[in-house]
Amino acid sequence: MISSPLMTVMVDAVRKASRGLRRDFGEVENLQVSRKGPGDFVSAADRKAEEVLRDALMKARPGYGMVLEENGTIEGTDKSHTWHVDPLDGTANFLHGIPHFAISVGLEREGQIVAGVIYDPVKDELFVAERGKGAFLNNRRLRVSGRNDMADALVAYGTPYLGRGNHPRLLREVGAVMAVSGGTRRMGSAALDLAYVACGRLDAYWERDLQTYDFAAGVILVREAGGFVTAADGAAEPLATRSVCAGNETLQRELLAILKKAQG
16 A cells, blocks of 8 residues: 555545445435436535545645536645545436445646545445555555457446437447447446556446546556556547546557547
């Protein structure tokens, strides 16, 4: 496990926020829920978790900026550092009682993601990574999958919310991947999809129409686990396009080619 001061701050913050999520998940039928938009919900638990994260991170690093799911962008006095914070990635799963969701915190330094923490409070799985120090699940060092044949690969993808994104394009892409891969999954949490690529549970993953807080932590996890992450169109840095394509060197490159071919 990484024991740097930065990682201590991030892990402490997500663990504090997780307490309320665990409690509220046990009483999911009684949650207060409001509509944010078609197919996109926010719960009282979501807002409470974000407040805990915001307060903990601001106290530890008061000058850093923030990109928050519920409260937008907070400008910091330190223009070189920005937190990307998702207090509940997998909200729809949470609200339906599906135990697959996570807290995700990534740190951007001068345009590069340098540290990330993804915590699954139901399974008590803590994924952490810091640039140059590796990626870990609890106390176990992570490596991406060693599979090199797409026919054996398990590939995850994400779907845009109702009324957003390009659904016809996604259907073409999913069809193309299904035709050549060992299997596909749509699991409902971008953060955990990337964490699962980092630990080899998934072999590859792609998604578009994301927000930076959805995937910032996952990017550094995959890279520090020996994997490759680009934008879904192959651009080097996914932050600008808000899309990702991740996997080991071979399968990530092959997945990019499949996606490009699916566009005709």
